[in-house]
Amino acid sequence: xxxxxxxxxxxxxxxxxxxxxxxxxxxxxxxxxxxxxxxxxxxxxxxxxxxxxxxxxxxxxxxxxxxxxxxxxxxxxxxxxxxxxxxxxxxxxxxxxxxxxxxxxxxxxxxxxxxxxxxxxxxxxxxxxxxxxxxxxxxxxxxxxxxxxxxxxxxxxxxxxxxxxxxxxxxxxxxxxxxxxxxxxxxxxxxxxxxxxxxxxxxxxxxxxxxxxxxxxxxxxxxxxxxxxxxxxxxxxxxxxxxxxxxxxxxxxxxxxxxxxxxxxxxxxxxxxxxxxxxxxxxxxxxxxxxxxxxxxxxxxxxxxxxxxxxxxxxxxxxxxxxxxx
Amino acid sequence: xxxxxxxxxxxxxxxxxxxxxxxxxxxxxxxxxxxxxxxxxxxxxxxxxxxxxxxxxxxxxxxxxxxxxxxxxxxxxxxxxxxxxxxxxxxxxxxxxxxxxxxxxxxxxxxxxxxxxxxxxxxxxxxxxxxxxxxxxxxxxxxxxxxxxxxxxxxxxxxxxxxxxxxxxxxxxxxxxxxxxxxxxxxxxxxxxxxxxxxxxxxxxxxxxxxxxxxxxxxxxxxxxxxxxxxxxxxxxxxxxxxxxxxxxxxxxxxxxxxxxxxxxxxxxxxxxxxxxxxxxxxxxxxxxxxxxxxxxxxxxxxxxxxxxxxxxxxxxxxxxxxxxxxxxxxxxxxxxxxxxxxxxxxxxxxxxxxxxxxxxxxxxxxxxxxxxxxxxxxxxxxxxxxxxxxxxxxxxxxxxxxxxxxxxxxxxxxxxxxxxxxxxxxxxxxxxxxxxxxxxxxxxxxxxxxxxxxxxxxxxxxxxxxxxxxxxxxxxxxxx
Numbered sequence: 001x002x003x004x005x006x007x008x009x010x011x012x013x014x015x016x017x018x019x020x021x022x023x024x025x026x027x028x029x030x031x032x033x034x035x036x037x038x039x040x041x042x043x044x045x046x047x048x049x050x051x052x053x054x055x056x057x058x059x060x061x062x063x064x065x066x067x068x069x070x071x072x073x074x075x076x077x078x079x080x081x082x083x084x085x086x087x088x089x090x091x092x093x094x095x096x097x098x099x100x101x102x103x104x105x106x107x108x109x110x111x112x113x114x115x116x117x118x119x120x121x122x123x124x125x126x127x128x129x130x131x132x133x134x135x136x137x138x139x140x141x142x143x144x145x146x147x148x149x150x151x152x153x154x155x156x157x158x159x160x161x162x163x164x165x166x167x168x169x170x171x172x173x174x175x176x177x178x179x180x181x182x183x184x185x186x187x188x189x190x191x192x193x194x195x196x197x198x199x200x201x202x203x204x205x206x207x208x209x210x211x212x213x214x215x216x217x218x219x220x221x222x223x224x225x226x227x228x229x230x231x232x233x234x235x236x237x238x239x240x241x242x243x244x245x246x247x248x249x250x251x252x253x254x255x256x257x258x259x260x261x262x263x264x265x266x267x268x269x270x271x272x273x274x275x276x277x278x279x280x281x282x283x284x285x286x287x288x289x290x291x292x293x294x295x296x297x298x299x300x301x302x303x304x305x306x307x308x309x310x311x312x313x314x315x316x317x318x319x320x321x322x323x324x325x326x
Numbered sequence: 327x328x329x330x331x332x333x334x335x336x337x338x339x340x341x342x343x344x345x346x347x348x349x350x351x352x353x354x355x356x357x358x359x360x361x362x363x364x365x366x367x368x369x370x371x372x373x374x375x376x377x378x379x380x381x382x383x384x385x386x387x388x389x390x391x392x393x394x395x396x397x398x399x400x401x402x403x404x405x406x407x408x409x410x411x412x413x414x415x416x417x418x419x420x421x422x423x424x425x426x427x428x429x430x431x432x433x434x435x436x437x438x439x440x441x442x443x444x445x446x447x448x449x450x451x452x453x454x455x456x457x458x459x460x461x462x463x464x465x466x467x468x469x470x471x472x473x474x475x476x477x478x479x480x481x482x483x484x485x486x487x488x489x490x491x492x493x494x495x496x497x498x499x500x501x502x503x504x505x506x507x508x509x510x511x512x513x514x515x516x517x518x519x520x521x522x523x524x525x526x527x528x529x530x531x532x533x534x535x536x537x538x539x540x541x542x543x544x545x546x547x548x549x550x551x552x553x554x555x556x557x558x559x560x561x562x563x564x565x566x567x568x569x570x571x572x573x574x575x576x577x578x579x580x581x582x583x584x585x586x587x588x589x590x591x592x593x594x595x596x597x598x599x600x601x602x603x604x605x606x607x608x609x610x611x612x613x614x615x616x617x618x619x620x621x622x623x624x625x626x627x628x629x630x631x632x633x634x635x636x637x638x639x640x641x642x643x644x645x646x647x648x649x650x651x652x653x654x655x656x657x658x659x660x661x662x663x664x665x666x667x668x669x670x671x672x673x674x675x676x677x678x679x680x681x682x683x684x685x686x687x688x689x690x691x692x693x694x695x696x697x698x699x700x701x702x703x704x705x706x707x708x709x710x711x712x713x714x715x716x717x718x719x720x721x722x723x724x725x726x727x728x729x730x731x732x733x734x735x736x737x738x739x740x741x742x743x744x745x746x747x748x749x750x751x752x753x754x755x756x757x758x759x760x761x762x763x764x765x766x767x768x769x770x771x772x773x774x775x776x777x778x779x780x781x782x783x784x785x786x787x788x789x790x791x792x793x794x795x796x797x798x799x800x801x802x803x804x805x806x807x
Contacts, residue, residue: 254543257497264496281516282516282519282520283516283517285516285517285518285536285542285543286537286540286542290496291493291494291496291497292493292496293493294493295492307491308492309491310493310494311491311493313491313494314491314493314494314497315494318494318497321498321537322537324536324537324540324542
């Protein structure tokens with residue numbers, strides 16, 4: 001077991017899968033010669049050559065369309081979108097093609113495609129580079145959507161995603177590439193449809209994924225000092241959404257907070273809250289609280305950007321209010 | 327189409343359980359016909375149909391419970407049961423299988439709703455306004471904070487700030503301001519409601535300590551008491567100390583047998599605890615000469631048929647009712663810092679029943695003849711014991727009598743039955759030596775003890791009221807006039 005950064009864990013997963021299966025190849029903007037905008041694909045072009053690591057034009061629709069065709073022809077492409085904000089021009093390929101093809105051809109053709117792309121903000125990159133759109137994809141039948149928040153899960157889920165016969169949206173986060181964590185060596189697979197309790201607690205359940213897992217953990221430590229015991233459920237499997245650990249936890253705590261980096265309205269928290277109401281209504285001691293980004297395009301201004309995203313204080317204050325401790 | 331709703335069958339009832347539907351779906355029902363048998367927290371009651379027509383649908387099945395006001399059946403309208411009316415939630419909640427990607431769920435395309443170009447154009451402007459609004463307060467706060475030490479913008483994610491952003495404000499709006507509800511509805515969390523139901527706690531008597539006054543799980547647990555469960559750790563230790571005696575007769579291993587309360591027992595426990603721990607009780611005892619009353623009863627019962635005979639208790643009820651007409655301050659309730667004097671005189675009669683205690687109410691006792699009181703009390707007690715009470719049977723008590731005279735009891739004190747402020751505890755009629763005209767003679771004596779809520783009336787009133795009861799029972803002709 002090595003301690004790696006998130007970007008190195010992802011790099012390791014790509015390398016291992018490319019070594020294991022020669023149909024696996026990568027394509028995207030600046031992923032080869034430049035080693036990738038976030039250096040996730042560092043060294044891979046050198047190692048595997050230009051046929052298996054393709055630098056593409058700045059044309060997202062072409063990247064996804066090419067990948068879909070390759071996938072239908074028997075290859076296992078891993079396409080990188082520089083950020084999730086840029087995939088919007090390729091939504092037709094993702095939704096109308098990738099997600100629907102297997103169904104519309106009656107199972108006659110499959111699309112074993114992985115689209116890796118980071119969401120998230122906090123780096124003063126402006127509204128067009130700073131959003132989190134995982135809920136857009138989690139809305140669509142035919143796609144699998146995962147968003148790991150630890151290096152170990154990132155490696156294990158990326159390997160599972162590459163081996164999956166369906167299109168998988170693999171959502172990363174710019175704010176987590178540098179975090180470190182234990183990563184099992186070699187064959188380490190994490191299922192794409194299992195969520196995970198990352199911290200045990202009794203008083204309140206915090207459901208978070210990706211970078212918000214870090215925020216939730218910091219908040220949980222603060223809450224612990226204030227005598228409130230928070231349980232954290234990692235929503236790394238967003239579609240299909242594994243609610244079992246959430247429901248089990250809420251039945252224990254009676255209080256739930258959903259925490260996401262994207263906007264609240266129509267967000268991940270809205271879906272999770274609804275499912276909690278459907279499956280654990282009689283166990284709730286308070287309404288489910290949703291925390292998300294302020295309902296504005298992410299501001300460029302440093303201070304405004306800072307308060308637009310949820311942070312530790314938001315979670316602590318919300319948890320205390322939820323438990324009637326204010 | 328008429329909806330049949332779960333009726334309120336007692337003051338403390340929250341939910342009722344359907345014991346038996348007396349009509350089947352599709353059957354014709356006439357207004358006034360018995361329709362359904364319902365178990366409330368106090369009794370099993372037959373409820374009549376309030377409308378005529380076909381019983382088109384039974385919503386709440388036998389064995390299931392529903393809160394007051396919930397629709398339990400539908401009468402009239404379309405013939406036959408409505409088809410496919412299952413709640414959708416359970417179906418929708420089914421976990422999504424692995425086949426999801428291979429076989430996408432059926433797409434449901436609604437008619438496309440065109441958004442006007444104006445709406446599109448307005449959006450950015452709205453966003454800006456919204457942004458300004460959301461940020462203004464927090465940004466200002468941050469500005470002042472930053473002036474002090476020069477802010478440190480983190481390299482990675484902006485997590486280490488301490489201000490509360492728009493995100494928390496939005497989440498808090500939901501938590502802090504529960505939707506407005508009318509005054510009638512009790513604000514309680516779902517888990518609090520479920521626990522209250524399980525433990526027989528009346529939510530209207532629980533103070534909510536949660537946000538917006540919501541009753542939380544903790545509040546219900548506190549109201550119900552944690553229950554005297556044996557400490558888990560203590561049990562094995564106790565066993566270890568006691569050497570095993572194989573020859574001893576088979577006895578369960580647990581040192582304590584845990585008895586779960588019936589709903590009625592839970593209600594009794596809760597209401598009487600509330601009474602005893604909130605109403606400051608004091609007690610006044612008086613001994614009443616019952617020679618004439620016993621004689622009167624004897625003569626009365628010789629003159630009437632078996633079904634019209636009266637008891638000592640009926641005489642006491644009549645005497646108390648007459649006395650209450652003269653002491654309106656006794657026929658009263660404590661009501662949140664005020665006193666409510668009741669115009670009706672309704673006497674509760676404590677009745678023991680297997681595994682419980684119940685207090686049917688004899689309404690307008692002051693206006694009824696002794697004979698009528700005898701008959702009414704008898705049928706009330708019968709209905710209570712057979713759990714076939716009418717909804718009115720348990721409502722509106724203003725004063726209560728509790729009689730243990732048949733068990734050879736000298737005297738006892740009783741706990742006030744809310745919302746009353748007095749209860750009279752009746753002992754046995756005993757032969758005792760008494761002094762009459764300077765001579766010791768044998769007299770029939772009965773001791774009664776009045777429990778009083780000291781917030782409502784005081785010692786002298788209590789004594790005068792008892793004097794009046796005593797006078798009426800010692801000169802009992804007043805009771806038959």
